Amino acid sequence: MxxxxxxxxxxxxxxxxxxxxxxxxxxxxxxxxxxxxxxxxxxxxxxxxxxxxxxxxxxxxxxxxxxxxxxxxxxxxxxxxxxxxxxxxxxxxxxxxxxxxxxxxxxxxxxxxxxxxxAWSAESAIPCMCGADACRGWVVDPEELADVGELAHQQQN
Ligand SMILES: [Zn+2]
Missing domain, CATH: 2.170.270.10 (SET domain)
Known part of the structure; x- marks a missing residue:
């Protein structure tokens, strides 16, 4: 309402x-x-x-x-x-x-x-372009950042 x-x-x-x-x-x-x-x-x-x-x-x-x-x-x-x-x-x-x-x-x-x-999950992560000094490179939950690299690697192979 x-x-x-x-x-x-x-x-x-x-x-x-x-x-x-x-x-x-x-x-x-x-x-x-x-x-x-x-x-x-x-x-x-x-x-x-x-x-x-x-x-x-x-x-x-x-x-x-x-x-x-x-x-x-x-x-x-x-x-x-x-x-x-x-x-x-x-x-x-x-x-x-x-x-x-x-x-x-x-x-x-x-x-x-x-x-x-x-703070998206690793499965939903997309590359980040926020431009912050501390940009993580991905739109992702900081706790799942390590998993993003793993998923990206799997998709390439
Ligand atoms: Zn960012």
Missing amino acids: VRPARMKRASRAVFVDAATCGQGVFARRRFRAGETIAEVEGTVIADPDYWSAYCIDLDEGTVLEPAAPFRFLNHSCQPNGELVDYTGFCEQAGELRHVIRLRALEAIRPGEEITIDY
Whole structure:
């Protein structure tokens, strides 16, 4: 369910514009480290095999298909944002709701692109072009980086 009040809040916090890689999400104002940028709207899908270019892994085999603007969040190996995912009681709906928030990992200036670490599994990894000093070379979970080389080697042979 899309609540107009929330959409308005997201549009006050960020805007979508051309980025190094397609479109990206940019800060409309200053954010402090640890500050919640906005709540991420989307559809929660309880199917561990579901995949799309934008979906975000949640716990226990569920994924979030984010709505705009947050479906345009780009990956960085040195992100300035992260998605925080928890279940909370929604007073309005009178039930437990899955809530995903985009939070600033560091101070973010107005006009700066907001990025997150996709941390994909080794099987889903694609070459990374984020340009960060600490770029891992692949869009992949740091803990699965060693497995990517192994998989790439197997595919070549
Ligand atoms: Zn990278």
